[in-house]
Amino acid sequence: MDLVDGVRKGSVRALAKLITLVENEQPGAIEAMESIYPHTGNAYIIGITGPPGAGKSTLTDKITKELRRENYTVGIIAIDPTSPFTGGALLGDRVRMQGVSNDEDVFIRSMATRGTLGGLSRATADTSKILDAYGKDYVIIETVGVGQDEVDIIRTADVSILVVIPGSGDDIQAIKAGIMEIGDIFVVNKSDREGADRLVTEIKMMLDLSSAPRDWTPAIVKTIATEDKGVETLVEKIKEHREYLMESGTLALRRKERIRSEITKIVENEIFRYFDGLIAENRDIYDQRLEDIVGKKEDPYLLAKQAVEIIAKKISKKAGEYKGRG
Amino acid sequence: MNQDKRIRTLVAKPGLDGHDRGAKVIARALRDAGMEVIYSGIRQTPEQIVDAALQEDVDVLLLSILSGAHSFLFPRIMELMKKKGLGDILVLGGGIIPVEDVPELKALGISEVFGPGMTSETLIKYITENLSAGN
Ligand code: B12
Ligand SMILES: Nc1nc2c(ncn2[C@@H]2O[C@H](COP(=O)(O)OP(=O)(O)O)[C@@H](O)[C@H]2O)c(=O)[nH]1
Ligand SMILES: [Mg+2]
Numbered sequence: 014m015d016l017v018d019g020v021r022k023g024s025v026r027a028l029a030k031l032i033t034l035v036e037n038e039q040p041g042a043i044e045a046m047e048s049i050y051p052h053t054g055n056a057y058i059i060g061i062t063g064p065p066g067a068g069k070s071t072l073t074d075k076i077t078k079e080l081r082r083e084n085y086t087v088g089i090i091a092i093d094p095t096s097p098f099t100g101g102a103l104l105g106d107r108v109r110m111q112g113v114s115n116d117e118d119v120f121i122r123s124m125a126t127r128g129t130l131g132g133l134s135r136a137t138a139d140t141s142k143i144l145d146a147y148g149k150d151y152v153i154i155e156t157v158g159v160g161q162d163e164v165d166i167i168r169t170a171d172v173s174i175l176v177v178i179p180g181s182g183d184d185i186q187a188i189k190a191g192i193m194e195i196g197d198i199f200v201v202n203k204s205d206r207e208g209a210d211r212l213v214t215e216i217k218m219m220l221d222l223s224s225a226p227r228d229w230t231p232a233i234v235k236t237i238a239t240e241d242k243g244v245e246t247l248v249e250k251i252k253e254h255r256e257y258l259m260e261s262g263t264l265a266l267r268r269k270e271r272i273r274s275e276i277t278k279i280v281e282n283e284i285f286r287y288f289d290g291l292i293a294e295n296r297d298i299y300d301q302r303l304e305d306i307v308g309k310k311e312d313p314y315l316l317a318k319q320a321v322e323i324i325a326k327k328i329s330k331k332a333g334e335y336k337g338r339g
Numbered sequence: 340m341n342q343d344k345r346i347r348t349l350v351a352k353p354g355l356d357g358h359d360r361g362a363k364v365i366a367r368a369l370r371d372a373g374m375e376v377i378y379s380g381i382r383q384t385p386e387q388i389v390d391a392a393l394q395e396d397v398d399v400l401l402l403s404i405l406s407g408a409h410s411f412l413f414p415r416i417m418e419l420m421k422k423k424g425l426g427d428i429l430v431l432g433g434g435i436i437p438v439e440d441v442p443e444l445k446a447l448g449i450s451e452v453f454g455p456g457m458t459s460e461t462l463i464k465y466i467t468e469n470l471s472a473g474n
Contacts, residue, residue: 025393025394026393026423026424028394029393029394029395029396030396032396033347033396037344037345039344095375096370096371099370099371099372099373100345100373101369101370101371101372101373101374101375101376102370102375102376103366103367103370103376103378104375104376104377104378105377105378105380107377107378107379107380107391108378108379108380109380111380111387114387114390114391115384115386115387115390120394121391121394121395122394122395123375123377123395125345125375127345
């Protein structure tokens with residue numbers, strides 16, 4: 014069966030297989046995404062980020078439960094880092110998602126970053142589109158945030174939720190490092206611990222200090238994910254923010270921006286594939302010239318320029334073949 | 340750049356068995372061998388395990404059980420695997436499983452059963468050999 018067809022007809026197996034195909038960038042992946050694209054745009058995408066151990070998976074579980082109560086269907090993408098040494102990854106987010114793990118209308122997919130910087134794996138945006146085309150009402154993306162990494166989530170999600178916890182001191186430092194601007198909603202999780210109210214105040218102060226002009230004042234919600242406390246309020250805030258995005262026209266703008274940066278990424282990827290192929294075809298020459306560059310007999314700029322010229326020729330040749338065919 | 344196809348595995352603990360050291364040991368060993376390992380956590384129902392295998396599109400399912408309930412839980416899991424069209428996934432068992440129970444488990448479609456003293460090398464060799472033979 015054609016995987017895209019299968020996805021559109023509601024086959025979970027096809028959904029899982031298509032995600033693998035796209036994640037592995039196997040032949041047919043781009044064509045599949047081409048057929049998926051027209052069916053996207055209906056799901057609402059929630060991004061959850063924050064330091065390891067903040068309770069993101071537990072919160073995802075509870076938010077999903079809340080959405081399920083209203084009969085919305087949910088797709089979850091849970092991202093954990095790939096080990097830079099072995100290429101392997103331990104993906105443990107499902108452990109905290111027991112509450113929704115045998116619900117037919119919840120699909121959970123664990124993903125490794127596979128070397129991508131920025132907290133998301135390269136296939137995250139495509140996987141989110143596949144879940145959207147499958148018919149999920151909400152897609153939740155959980156990503157590990159370390160410092161600057163959170164920034165990528167806004168390019169993929171409609172709403173970005175930043176999870177912090179009291180009593181770890183460096184959290185506020187992390188927030189200061191430029192990510193204050195990305196949170197649409199701040200969650201102070203583990204509010205059963207001391208210092209939650211202080212943390213709320215600190216975030217509020219920081220938001221007041223921030224000079225960025227905004228129409229939406231980021232909400233701050235206290236939760237205890239393990240006890241399912243504050244999650245209802247959090248879901249209300251998510252919806253309030255969604256209404257704001259719709260009414261102000263910001264949602265359309267954000268999505269347009271997202272497509273814009275996706276196009277750049279797709280082009281980058283495409284050209285990079287040519288470059289990779291070029292090196293593979295000319296391994297010996299490349300290695301030799303690399304030596305020469307290291308030995309200062311040649312410079313890297315010339316080599317890069319020549320590579321681009323060859324790639325441009327290859328592309329225009331391929332475009333010619335394309336025209337000839339159709 | 341093309342992504343290599345990574346081996347995806349699910350390490351699951353069915354039933355009420357709380358012995359999770361062995362499961363964690365093999366999860367880490369598989370990760371260190373370059374595989375992607377989804378860990379389910381303890382106290383999983385057969386339904387939860389099979390759904391996870393389906394959604395995560397794993398190549399290998401590893402069931403760890405030390406409680407003695409394998410003869411009850413494994414048949415249920417294997418039945419669901421077939422029902423959901425997952426008969427092509429390599430399934431391994433391990434933990435405290437008496438040798439006399441092994442033939443019965445293999446008849447269900449479980450490829451191999453491992454116990455205490457198994458080395459990581461043995462397991463990884465078994466997986467890579469049997470996956471490349473199967474695919
Ligand atoms: C440590 C231990 C505990 C710890 C567990 C801590 C934990 N979080 O894991 C504690 C003290 C909590 C405990 C409790 C109990 N235990 Co206990 N426990 C053990 C003990 C001594 C060692 C298990 C262990 O951790 N081994 C180390 C790990 C690394 O080895 P492993 O699990 O065997 O895994 C290796 C291999 O088997 C293999 N492997 C394991 N799974 C898989 C899966 C696959 C797919 C593959 C390929 C390989 C593989 O790879 C691993 C690495 O080589 C065993 C006895 C023993 N010698 O095995 C009893 C034992 C398992 N426990 C037993 C019992 C009865 C209990 C209790 C019921 C006792 C009680 N009456 O309260 C409780 C039940 C707890 C529960 N909720 O399930 C019995 C089980 C009897 C049976 N099966 O018929 C045993 C066998 C002791 C005995 N001889 O009676 N236990
Ligand atoms: N005390 C307390 N612990 C929590 C809370 N939320 C999550 N945890 C625990 O924090 C640990 C990490 O949670 P997890 O959801 O895996 O965090 P993640 O790494 O951000 O996904 C787990 O042991 C949770 O049970 C909370 O509100 N209060
Ligand atoms: Mg997590």
